Amino acid sequence: MTPGARIAAAIEILDSIQSGQPAEQALTRWARSSRFAGSGDRAAIRDHVFDVLRNRRSDACRGGGESGRSLMIGRVRAEGTDMTELFNGVGHAPEPLSAAEQSVGDPPQAKEDTWNLPNWLADAFTQSLGERAESTAQALTLRAPVTLRVNTSKTNLSDARARLLDEGIETKENPRAETALTITKGPRRLRNSFSYLNGLVELQDGSSQAAIAGVQGTGTALDFCAGGGGKALALAASGWRVTAHDVDANRMGDIPARALRGGHEVAICPPEDIGRAGAFDLVFCDAPCSGSGTWRRAPEAKWTLTPEKLQDLIKMQAQVLDAAQDHVAPNGQMVYATCSVLNEENEGQIDAFLARCPDWQVTHMQRWDVDEWGDGFFAAHLARH
16 A cells, blocks of 8 residues: 555545544454555555554544544644545545645643643643643653563573574664563564563553562462453462452453463462452452553553543442452452552542551552553552551
8 A cells, every 4th residue: 555545544534533433443353344455555654643642632633623634634734644645545645635734723822732632621621630640641742662572581681682582573772671671573473473472571551560570478369350451460470379359350361371381380260269269369350440551552542531420430440459368368468559640640639548447557659650660550569557
């Protein structure tokens, strides 16, 4: 496909998203109906779509509207590319800009436009982050790093880097965690690489790795909201004897294969068995949250989150904490974590839990910013008095 044809495809997909279709579904449907598109085409089109979703408000200002075409016009203007090279009607490219389209489109001025957030979230960022609000919002408009966790039960950092390099994947050490490598070249080669297929490395954000690295000791661990099992695997690699649990057992479907690949033993506790699971030295609660610290990866979420949905998540987080404490052994610890930057889901949630359960205390609490090394993340370590 020509560069212009890729722009036209992105416009079509963005229109589907604007009509209410989830982004991943719109991308998949387009790919299935466009067998002529190669893997490089699909990757480039996906990048166009996600770049717009990260920058939707500012692109709408520059493009003069919310249609897929207007948004892509705004994106091309933001990137400083010659518009006539992409909007020329040649080879399935979009038609040239009309006189009206050439005359509209202003640089974004309002805070909500430059921050690329809904109005209410711009206010929430200010309340939660203070002077870091703008830089965090701006960081979320960029592409996220691709970060690996080196499985130290199978290899070490230097050997993993060397083997990845042999496979055409260049990395640099990520200071957020001793096990972290950020890919600088060849990320799309990872899935078929020996290193990945044989469990020498796993995909895991640097901040998430740092949160696991901050957990002291070893023993029995319950990953209370395990999902796909990334943190369960990291705990297992650190020497913990891990049981994974999730209220939706289907979310844990990939854990056995991932554990086998990494050489770990991770027990699966379905929701109906959690009452008989007993007590653990560590209960790790990676609670359901807004995901606001990860919106570089899932930018659609910042446009679909509402104040009502946020309040529902906050109630769910409180329920997770209340339920998880029953599984902490005497002298054990509980870790509450989110990939959110919002105070209500983080420090505010911990304050509310301590007010309900005064026999608990915070032993450690930390935030990680959205930056080149990792996502926004929060973790609080709790122990009984």
